[in-house]
Amino acid sequence: MGLKGRIGIALGAVVLAVAAAVGYMMFAMAPPSDLDLARSKKTAKGLYAVEIAPENPAFERNTLHSWVVTVTTADGAPVEGAEIAVDGGMPQHGHGLPTAPQVTAALGDGRYRIEGVRFNMSGWWEFKLHIKAAAGEDDVTFNLSL
């Protein structure tokens, strides 16, 4: 290959890099298109099955609201007396939740109310639960797209 060809390839690569960078900047903040938005999941080690649901399904961005978490064992029995810690944030922005949500009530049948949730921005949020109960400690991460 001659010098001309090599320069052409090198500059072609520059063009692609510029296009990729512009594309990245334009779309970096959009949630990944293949995000798993399931609201019912197994925990990482498979100890529990967890379902989350907002108490008011029509909750809006930037309003303080609550969720109900339902925890069952892998074979479907409700888990009572669980300690649940809430964490999360926006992976694309590198920040956590703007509030410190907490479990404020055990509602029975493995259901728990988490109060004090707010999502102050649009985009991809992670909602992470650390669950500690008789079967052991386990984690689950839900994705939410606002």
Place this chain on the structure above:
Amino acid sequence: MSRLISASEALRRALASIAVTMLVLAAGCSGDEFTDSEKATIASLSLDRLPPLPADPSNRFADDRLAAAFGATLFFEPRLSGHGDVSCSTCHQVDRQFQDGRPLGRAVGLTDRRTMPLAGVAFSPWQFWDGRKDSLWAQALGPLEDAREHAGNRTAYAHFVTASLKDRYERIFGPLPDLAGVPRNAGPLGTAEEKAAWQAIPEAKRAEIDTVFANIGKSIAAFERSIRHEETRFDRFARAIAAGEAPQGDAALDESERLGLKLFIGRANCVTCHAGPRFSDEHFHNTGVPQPPELPEDSGRAAGIPKALADPFNCLGRYSDAKPEQCGELRFVAKDDPLMVRAFKTPSLRGAVSRPPYMHSGQIATIEDVIEHYSSAPKPPKGESELQPLTLSEREKKALVAFLKTLDTGRPLSN
């Protein structure tokens, strides 16, 4: 020689292909077309989407019309100050979007923060640049006792209301306490003498005086809840976009304004924080704003949170009308978020173009310099900045300013 010629020819062709690629990319963001997702974002910013004012359960007079009228009187009342020469309107000037156009608010003395405008302020769950107050009524009490602002004290205010506004007060709040024997000047935040005089007042009487003081705040808050955002050209544009119609007349944004809007909701990431009809997420962010060397070190929200939690006039305090379960903001505040160091409240951008200077201590003089700041994303003096550098052309910077001007009512400010 021939190699050199062919190399330069290759360079020319490659540059031409870069130029073509850039043109294609530029055409993609020329602002002529908005995607459905962009249209949804534009609609979400419209004043038409502003929800009703949130209730303030900590202030049962928040929506009381008599209290609001009384609050308006108090807001413009210079006798509500230590020397009879400062009212809320000294800095929150009614004909200047309720702000003063100065880098730092100035009343009895010079403060270390920029005076905030008041339109829509009741939508914020946290007040002040650092969110050190959790309601509008608790906020209104702060400047009244600040030596640099109104420089007054609690018993002086109770005496003033009793002497001059007794009937109006009692029609709303019931009987004023008996102030016989209560010193003229006493309070927990004043001079050493005022503090000593305050401590000498029996606890039950102090609580009665605190109640009058809290009611002054609740009245001012009721008035401030009536200060609204006004419709702008952008709102008329967004209304048409939301309805799927072509914007007509002054609602039709020009090419530069549309490019600015496209950048604002797209690549420039402004809408990440400046979201919703108020163009604010009502939260706190470190954006690398410089620390003015002449002012004390300011850690912003990180210092504001413990102040709000310790405030006797907060939602959980004895002067609040809320049940504890209604104080969600305070109960679920994130106490140890490292990103709150030098984080300051996201201001609304409505009318921002006509109220320089900018930032929490007026550090940035012009809107053009604000765009430069966000474009260059400087290292913060402390903590972590959430900004990422942007590559904006001069045309794009001008376009962002052009767009921001559409968020202005366009009426000139009087002095």
